[in-house]
Amino acid sequence: MEAAFADRITDVPRSFIREILKVTLDRSVISFAGGLPNRDLFPIAELKAAAMRVFDEEGADALQYGPSEGHAPLRDYISRRYRERLGLEIPPERILITSGSQQGLDLLAKTFLNEGDDILIEEPGYLGAIQAFSVYRARFVPVPLTESGMDIERLTGAMASSRPKLAYMVPNFQNPSGISYSAENRRAVAEAIGGTRTIIIEDDPYGELRFDGTPAPSFGALAPENTILLGSFSKTVVPGFRLGWIAAPPAVMDRLLVAKQASDLHTNSFSQRVLARYLLDADPDAHIARIIAVYREQRDAMLRAIDGHFPGSVRRTRPQGGMFLWATLPEGASSLALFEKAAARKVVFVPGTPFYIGRDDAPTMRLNFSSVDAATIAEGIRRLGDAMREG
Amino acid sequence: MEAAFADRITDVPRSFIREILKVTLDRSVISFAGGLPNRDLFPIAELKAAAMRVFDEEGADALQYGPSEGHAPLRDYISRRYRERLGLEIPPERILITSGSQQGLDLLAKTFLNEGDDILIEEPGYLGAIQAFSVYRARFVPVPLTESGMDIERLTGAMASSRPKLAYMVPNFQNPSGISYSAENRRAVAEAIGGTRTIIIEDDPYGELRFDGTPAPSFGALAPENTILLGSFSKTVVPGFRLGWIAAPPAVMDRLLVAKQASDLHTNSFSQRVLARYLLDADPDAHIARIIAVYREQRDAMLRAIDGHFPGSVRRTRPQGGMFLWATLPEGASSLALFEKAAARKVVFVPGTPFYIGRDDAPTMRLNFSSVDAATIAEGIRRLGDAMREG
Numbered sequence: 093m094e095a096a097f098a099d100r101i102t103d104v105p106r107s108f109i110r111e112i113l114k115v116t117l118d119r120s121v122i123s124f125a126g127g128l129p130n131r132d133l134f135p136i137a138e139l140k141a142a143a144m145r146v147f148d149e150e151g152a153d154a155l156q157y158g159p160s161e162g163h164a165p166l167r168d169y170i171s172r173r174y175r176e177r178l179g180l181e182i183p184p185e186r187i188l189i190t191s192g193s194q195q196g197l198d199l200l201a202k203t204f205l206n207e208g209d210d211i212l213i214e215e216p217g218y219l220g221a222i223q224a225f226s227v228y229r230a231r232f233v234p235v236p237l238t239e240s241g242m243d244i245e246r247l248t249g250a251m252a253s254s255r256p257k258l259a260y261m262v263p264n265f266q267n268p269s270g271i272s273y274s275a276e277n278r279r280a281v282a283e284a285i286g287g288t289r290t291i292i293i294e295d296d297p298y299g300e301l302r303f304d305g306t307p308a309p310s311f312g313a314l315a316p317e318n319t320i321l322l323g324s325f326s327k328t329v330v331p332g333f334r335l336g337w338i339a340a341p342p343a344v345m346d347r348l349l350v351a352k353q354a355s356d357l358h359t360n361s362f363s364q365r366v367l368a369r370y371l372l373d374a375d376p377d378a379h380i381a382r383i384i385a386v387y388r389e390q391r392d393a394m395l396r397a398i399d400g401h402f403p404g405s406v407r408r409t410r411p412q413g414g415m416f417l418w419a420t421l422p423e424g425a426s427s428l429a430l431f432e433k434a435a436a437r438k439v440v441f442v443p444g445t446p447f448y449i450g451r452d453d454a455p456t457m458r459l460n461f462s463s464v465d466a467a468t469i470a471e472g473i474r475r476l477g478d479a480m481r482e483g
Numbered sequence: 484m485e486a487a488f489a490d491r492i493t494d495v496p497r498s499f500i501r502e503i504l505k506v507t508l509d510r511s512v513i514s515f516a517g518g519l520p521n522r523d524l525f526p527i528a529e530l531k532a533a534a535m536r537v538f539d540e541e542g543a544d545a546l547q548y549g550p551s552e553g554h555a556p557l558r559d560y561i562s563r564r565y566r567e568r569l570g571l572e573i574p575p576e577r578i579l580i581t582s583g584s585q586q587g588l589d590l591l592a593k594t595f596l597n598e599g600d601d602i603l604i605e606e607p608g609y610l611g612a613i614q615a616f617s618v619y620r621a622r623f624v625p626v627p628l629t630e631s632g633m634d635i636e637r638l639t640g641a642m643a644s645s646r647p648k649l650a651y652m653v654p655n656f657q658n659p660s661g662i663s664y665s666a667e668n669r670r671a672v673a674e675a676i677g678g679t680r681t682i683i684i685e686d687d688p689y690g691e692l693r694f695d696g697t698p699a700p701s702f703g704a705l706a707p708e709n710t711i712l713l714g715s716f717s718k719t720v721v722p723g724f725r726l727g728w729i730a731a732p733p734a735v736m737d738r739l740l741v742a743k744q745a746s747d748l749h750t751n752s753f754s755q756r757v758l759a760r761y762l763l764d765a766d767p768d769a770h771i772a773r774i775i776a777v778y779r780e781q782r783d784a785m786l787r788a789i790d791g792h793f794p795g796s797v798r799r800t801r802p803q804g805g806m807f808l809w810a811t812l813p814e815g816a817s818s819l820a821l822f823e824k825a826a827a828r829k830v831v832f833v834p835g836t837p838f839y840i841g842r843d844d845a846p847t848m849r850l851n852f853s854s855v856d857a858a859t860i861a862e863g864i865r866r867l868g869d870a871m872r873e874g
Binding site: 093094095096097098099100101102128129131132134136139140143144147148151152153154155156157158190191192194195198202203204205206207209220223224226227228257289291317318326330331332333334341343344347350351353354355356357358359360361362363 | 484485486487488489490491492493519520522523525527530531534535538539542543544545546547548549581582583585586589593594595596597598600611614615617618619648680682708709711717721722723724725732734735738741742744745746747748749750751752753754
């Protein structure tokens with residue numbers, strides 16, 4: 093077959109992480125490279141009970157084609173939770189259930205982006221978003237992150253020099269950096285974008301996984317007219333169900349539904365019902381509290397190990413939640429070279445490079461602490477420190 | 484929010500069928516408009532048993548992120564079944580599990596279609612495919628169908644006057660017409676397209692639901708170098724799991740994987756494992772035989788009722804399988820006007836118009852026989868015949 097591919101697909105960056113994961117197939121390798129939630133915390137028994145109820149009580153309904161919008165009780169639950177957690181009034185009619193929030197990104201890109209449209213992203217930014225938007229050949233306008241959020245000066249500069257149709261942000265425990273936007277920073281971002289035609293996509297997969305500190309307001313509250321929200325159950329329940337959502341104004345929902353129908357008709361009906369049953373019958377808050385307790389301990393273990401084993405010249409963030417921590421080597425150091433040395437010592441991480449647009453060898457690295465226990469973290473970080481000290 | 488939508492999304496035809504389905508919410512309306520498999524035949528107990536085994540034996544693995552290619556045992560099963568059913572040698576590495584075959588269409592469009600590329604489709608054609616390809620702003624080249632398949636003269640004409648990158652065909656029990664391509668017709672199609680750069684997308688959701696007649700060879704055998712296969716478990720098991728697949732050459736698989744990752748990372752891991760368990764533990768062939776027995780009876784009931792109640796001027800197809808039958812009113816008659824009269828008599832169908840590209844009021848109609856029992860079919864067709872005779 094002499095396949096003539098679409099230009100869009102030849103433009104998409106290969107998932108560097110997939111390559112790295114191959115290394116980690118070797119069980120003796122300690123991996124901080126993944127982005128997986130901790131499988132030991134999956135509520136298997138509760139989900140099994142919920143699945144039983146769905147088979148017994150909803151049988152054929154749960155296995156037939158379903159509405160493109162998603163399962164009503166699940167949309168109701170998400171709406172209630174926005175009210176209870178964030179004080180946001182988002183009626184169920186404004187919530188579209190998606191096949192994971194990665195599909196949320198694809199549907200938003202499909203709905204908004206013409207080739208060459210500007211899209212504002214964080215630097216470093218989430219790889220999945222960069223991939224999804226690349227498919228639609230958007231022009232990326234990266235704005236650097238600081239410890240406390242967006243670099244406001246650079247943001248206002250970007251808003252003045254480009255016409256971003258969308259602005260993609262992960263304000264809580266950002267992937268890859270682990271930083272969170274401060275309340276002040278969020279107000280400044282809302283100030284800079286509110287009233288323009290730019291739409292903020294607030295992606296919040298980790299927001300409920302807060303270890304310490306106090307939550308800052310969502311852009312859904314600070315710039316409601318300019319904000320579309322993305323959510324996911326992958327980090328708070330399980331990723332295998334591929335269940336997330338988009339919360340958008342009615343006019344946008346209308347278009348998103350067309351995109352959803354064209355993309356896969358609707359999201360898995362059975363898993364939506366099992367999840368809804370689980371959320372209503374079990375105690376999801378107690379489960380999230382368990383996840384927080386474990387991840388906090390693992391984050392602390394990683395912070396201690398880094399401060400004990402990394403050279404003083406290496407800077408690192410101190411995430412208040414989520415799954416990732418970000419380290420910065422001295423200017424000029426190569427994280428790709430470090431990756432080779434580390435892999436030889438059977439420890440891996442994700443070099444920062446793929447999280448930037450068009451950068452060759454960033455001296456930064458992403459370290460995941462959610463899927464490795466405290467003792468293994470200590471050992472892995474020690475090996476990594478040794479690799480850093482290698483001539 | 485002043486949303487500036489992408490051009491692509493404003494081009495997509497609204498799903499006319501969604502509008503029609505609203506009418507059918509009234510329980511007293513007999514609907515031949517749907518495209519749903521018969522829910523009474525869902526193997527609920529077997530799927531429940533399979534789900535239990537997955538929770539007990541594969542627990543966390545089934546709930547964690549999974550490979551973008553899909554669950555290996557499911558890909559192996561599909562590969563074996565191609566060998567056993569059709570004598571096609573398609574190794575598992577060439578099979579990508581998708582979120583229903585609707586996603587297969589989206590991924591293929593994403594991978595191959597630049598704006599304005601020609602795509603050859605059947606006339607009348609499958610609405611889901613028209614929607615999926617419209618999103619990528621392809622230029623449709625419709626080729627009329629005859630009782631025995633593609634109109635070969637029109638096909639060769641289209642191949643000469645356009646450069647179709649893709650040719651979308653449903654050779655078995657086509658949706659909406661119910662017709663199948665004869666062996667001769669398939670050879671002529673393979674002749675016309677084989678050796679060109681055009682890729683045949685053979686979509687076969689109904690192929691296993693054959694009531695009578697003998698299977699004709701797949702384009703995967705007649706034009707292997709030019710063919711990509713699409714499959715689905717929605718009609719043979721359940722649609723609610725949203726599980727289908729693409730079988731493509733390695734070079735194409737490579738690109739499809741990039742598109743898949745960007746679209747939703749991977750398909751629901753849990754449902755893939757439940758389906759694989761079901762297929763291995765239960766007796767899917769006995770289940771398919773039950774579906775065939777019921778659908779055959781319902782098709783026969785519809786043929787009898789049509790021949791008894793429709794005016795002699797109305798032509799209809801005689802599907803050898805699948806879920807749909809196609810009727811053609813006398814030239815000049817309006818199926819949209821008939822729809823209004825029929826709805827008043829509480830019976831609905833899908834007027835042919837949306838199955839054509841840029842046609843206003845085709846005198847044709849799609850009748851679904853899979854989800855309505857024989858007695859209801861007789862009553863519904865009688866009402867429809869009365870509506871046809873109305874002045």
